[in-house]
Amino acid sequence: MWNELQSVLQEEIKLHRKLKxxxxxxxEAIVLRDSVKLEEILEFQSELGKEIQNLENKRVALCRKLIQQEGVIRLSELVEYAPKSMRKVFVRLRNExxxxxxxIQRxxxxxxxxxxxxxxxxxEMISIFTAGELMAYDSTGSKVRSKGYIYSASA
Amino acid sequence: MSGFAGLSIAMRALRAAQMSMEVSGHNIANANTPGYSRQRVELVESLPDLTPWGVKGTGVEISRIARVREEYLDLQLRNETKLLGQWEEIEKFLSRLELYFNEPSDEGLNNLMSEFWARWQDLSLTPEEQTSRSNLLQQSDVLANAFNTLYDKMQDLRYDADEAIKSYIQEINSLAQNIASLNKQIRFYEVGDAVANDLRDQRDEMLRELSELIDFNSEEQPDGTILVSIGGVNLVNKVFTEEMSYRFNEEGHIVPIWKTNNAPVEIKAGKLKGVLDARDNKIPTYISRINEIARAIISEVNKQHSKGWGLEAFSSLRSAYSISDTGEEISSSDSGLTFYNVVNDGDFVITVNDDSGNTVSTDTVNIVTGAGGTTTDDIVSTIGSDFTSGISHLRAYVDSDGYLNIEAEAGYRFFINQDTSGALAALGLNTFFKGEDAGTIAVNDPIVENVKFIAASSSGEIGDGNNAVEIAQLKDATLMDNESATIYDYYASTLGVLGVDKKESENLKKGQEVLITHIKNSIEDVSGVSLDEEAMNLLKFQHSYQAAARFLGVIDEMLDTLINEVGRR
Incomplete structure (x- = not known):
């Protein structure tokens, strides 16, 4: 089980590197104003985020099983329970x-x-540019033609 | 990566993104600025960091803000604009000329000439009636005034052209100053790889404005300044300008010159060329044609008129034309006579009557042309310089202004007519008109004073209107264009030529306009700002950035949890 935890941690590190x-x-996509690329990256990162979350769930479940304890189990706390031969590996993985x-957070x-x-x-530019006519554009930036409805209040 | 390195990348990214947005805003703000070119941020990979672990990317940075512009199209636009300016001006002046001719209308020369001949016809039917004579005088006066007015207006138009030339010279000087000033600013700002986009746009717009006025060559210099030359003279060279000025020619019209050496400016196209062309070629052509018509009317009517008899004899007569050299043959231009060329070999008759109308004497004066031919002095001598010599009871002399005077002794009067030589028409004796062209044509003074001097009769008999008939028939005589056209034909062809000229200039102007619109559209395709496109981009960015902001927020929270779960010591 300790070996399984080790491989989960290694996989998590790999995914975080990818995220980084x-x-x-x-x-670059933000600077280049490349909205297509930007959305592609966001989607990819979102998938990565889900995978990381799955691994994290798996790690937490493994930890709980290993030390028979509920609640948040920090990796630093887990090291004390690891077999002596694996402690160094877990310290290195935890530090990494x-x-x-x-x-990544920075x-x-x-x-x-x-x-x-x-x-x-x-x-700010949109508000200046559209000058109160924001409704004339949809979320893709396309102009929306008025349907010409006339609303009137009736008694 | 250290925290500082990350921050530096972030700041570069932020700066680049901000700049990109600012350029978008600038594009939108200038969407309607004439001559503005769309700008775009060009980005490059920033220099990588060398780390102990290898080369590490440091993101992107702004290379430059570039103008989206096609120089070739600018050049084409300038080339076509100068021709448009030229044809616009010509068309403008021809339109005014057309207005002045005022045809067809009651006030147009065509109708006035027609009325003039009709009044001669009327007079031939009732030659002894004062009303017919007064009507003819009135109509002739109207016709002469119409010629004078048309002539004056056309001459004024040439002076209006001078005013236009003056103002264009000022505009050219002002544009040259502005271009030089922009050269200075561009040279100042464009150090390294920087490009002064907005200043270049302004300069391009000024070059376009200049091309409306005059043709020029332009060449960008390595320092970013532009050299503008006209006919080999540098109008703008870096920050210096050569000032254009003007002088007056012999006719009193403006000639554009370079101020430094007074040399004339070589002008091949543009509004200035158009105005000069209108002033020096187009308008003078029509002035010349109208003058020809007026001269034909003056000389032909006068030639016929001087053959006839008025109702009343003269007591004195002064020639309508002055003689500069009385010793020269009257058939020679050296005599100074305007219509010397109508004189042929022939004679005229002087009849002296007493106060009762009885003929006292009839004398024929022979006129000989060519070398040794009849001079004014000869005529004076024939008539005699006192009442006793030459023709009795008459005397002749040339006054200090050069006019030939013939006077009858008290108690006597005289007729001078039956001229087969044209000498009387050349001198302006017993003639209907005076003046020499459209600007000066007028009814001769004796007739204005007394309509009985109108020579309607060929015989001198009461009721004879044959000379008036002869004059009325001049309208159908082929007097113009080497005797191939009547006065009407010639006038109609003048209007026709004007119409064709104007149509041609209109068509060429329209053609240029179409061409320029096409080039402008091409420029707009390349350089124009599309508001829809910019708006669409902005909204797309907004949408994407909002998603990015939300996502990064989630990631940040997730990392917080993870860091907490991994646990710091």
Whole structure:
């Protein structure tokens, strides 16, 4: 079971690395205003996120089984229960994982800042540009023709 | 990757994205600015970091903000614009000429000439009636005034052209100054790889405006400035300009020159060329044709008129035309006579009557042309310079202004007519009109003073209107264009030529307009801002960025949980 936990952790690290790599592509798509690429990346990252979440669920379940305990079991706590021969491996995996997660989080936060700021610009420009006629465009940016309905209040 | 490196990439990304948005905004804001070219951000991979683990990408950065512009189309637009300007001007002036001719209308020359001949016809039926004579005088006056007015308007049009030329010269100088100033700014801003897009757009627009006015060559210099030359002279060279000015020619019209050396400006196309062409070629052609018509009417009517008899004899008569050299043959231009060329070999008759109307004497004056032919002095000598010499009771002299005067002694009067030589028409004695062209044609003074001097009779008999008939029939005589056309034909052909000229300039103008619209559309396709496209892009970005923001938020939360679950020590 400890071996299974090790391979789950290794797989999780692999997926996080992938996520980290795609953040660079996401940044480029934002800068290049390539909405097609941006949406592709977001979809891919979303799939990665789901896979990571599945592995994480699996890891938590394994941990609970291994130490017969409910609630949140931190990886750092789990090391103390591991067989002596595997402790070093778990410490290395745990360190690698935490470092990777922290890197990703840092990058995700700057990216959130970038996206929020750019979004602010876009929204400001749209409000200036459409000048109160926002309803004339749909969410794909296509112009919507008025159907010419006339609404009247009746008694 | 260190936290600082990540931040640096993020800042570069943010800057690039912001710039991209700003360029979009700039495009939208200038969608309706004439000459504005769509701009786009060009991005390149930024220089990679060398790390102990190898080369690491550092994202993208802005290479430059480029103008989306096709230089070839600009050049084509300028080339066609100058021709449009030229034809626009010509068409404008020809339209005004057409208005001045005012045909067909009651006030047009065609109708006035027709009325004029009709009044001669009327007079031939009732030659002794004062009313017929007064009607003829009135109609002749109207016709002469119409010629004068048309002539004056056409001459004024040439002076209007001068005003237009002056203002175009000012515009050219002003545009040259602006282009030089933009050269300076562009040179200043374009250090390294920077491109001053908006300034270049402004300069291109000014070059287009300049091409409306005049043809020129332009060449971009390595420092980003543009060299503009006209006929080999540099109008704009970097930040310097050569000023255009003007001087007056012998006719009092403006000639564009370069201020530094007074050399004339070589103008091949553009509005300036159009105005000059209208002023120096088109309008003078029509002035010349109208002058020819007026001259034909003056000389032919006068020739016939001087053959006839009025109801009353003269007590004195002053020639309508001055003689600059009385010793020269009257058939020679050296005499200074305007209509010297109507003089042939022949004679005219002077009849002297007493106060009761009895004929005292009849003398024939022979006129000989060519070298040694009759001079004004000879005529004076024949008549005699006092009442006793030459023809009794008459004397002749040339006054200080060069006019030949014939006077009868008190108690006597005279007729001077039956001219077969044209000498009287050349001198303006017993003639109906005075003046020499459309600008000066007028009814001769003696007839204005007394309509009885109108020579309607061929014989001098009461009721004879044959000379008036002869004059009325001039309308059908082929007097113009080497005796191939009547005055009517010639006038009609003048109007026809004007119509064709105007139609041609209209067609060429329209052709140029179509061509320019086509080029402008091509430029718009390449460089124009599509508001729909920009709006669509913005909304797409908004949608995508909103999704990205939401996703990154989820990821951030997930990472928080994960970091917590992995656990820090």
């Amino acid at each position: 790599e795609t953040l660079g592509s996401l940044r 994982m935490i470092s990777l997660l922290e890197q 990058e995700v936060r700057v990216m959130r800042y970038v996206v929020r700021t750019v979004l602010g610009y876009v929204e």
